[in-house]
Amino acid sequence: MDASYASELPDVEPRAPETAPVYLAPGETLKLRVFVDKSVVEVFANGRQCLALRVYPGREDSVGVSLRAQGADSALCSLDAWQMGSIYEGRVL
Numbered sequence: 001m002d003a004s005y006a007s008e009l010p011d012v013e014p015r016a017p018e019t020a021p022v023y024l025a026p027g028e029t030l031k032l033r034v035f036v037d038k039s040v041v042e043v044f045a046n047g048r049q050c051l052a053l054r055v056y057p058g059r060e061d062s063v064g065v066s067l068r069a070q071g072a073d074s075a076l077c078s079l080d081a082w083q084m085g086s087i088y089e090g091r092v093l
Contacts, residue, residue, distance in 0.1 A: 001043060007056035015053075022049045029077070036065055037084060 002017040022045040024030060033044040042052045057063075067076070 001041070001051050001053045003053055003055065007058055009056055009058040012056045012058075018051055018053065020045075020049045020051050022046060030074075032067075034065060035084075041065065 003015050004017070022030065024046070028046070031046050035042045035044075039055050039057070040052060041055055042050065044050050
């Protein structure tokens with residue numbers, strides 16, 4: 001995971017990109033589950049590997065995630081997205 005574009009805030013230094021091996025069986029499709037919750041991004045690969053990263057968005061439009069393949073061609077076969085609800089909605093604090 002490359003955090004070099006994770007923040008434009010002047011006091012936030014990006015960390016070095018993190019990698020984790022995911023070994024796929026011949027013909028096995030890479031399946032990613034990506035969770036974004038305020039300043040945490042978690043990526044789970046085929047239920048066998050996980051990476052987590054803190055991000056520090058400083059703009060109102062900092063609401064996206066991008067994917068890219070490195071080292072080989074790839075194709076996005078499907079994408080599902082859900083908006084996470086607040087755990088505080090409807091609760092009296």
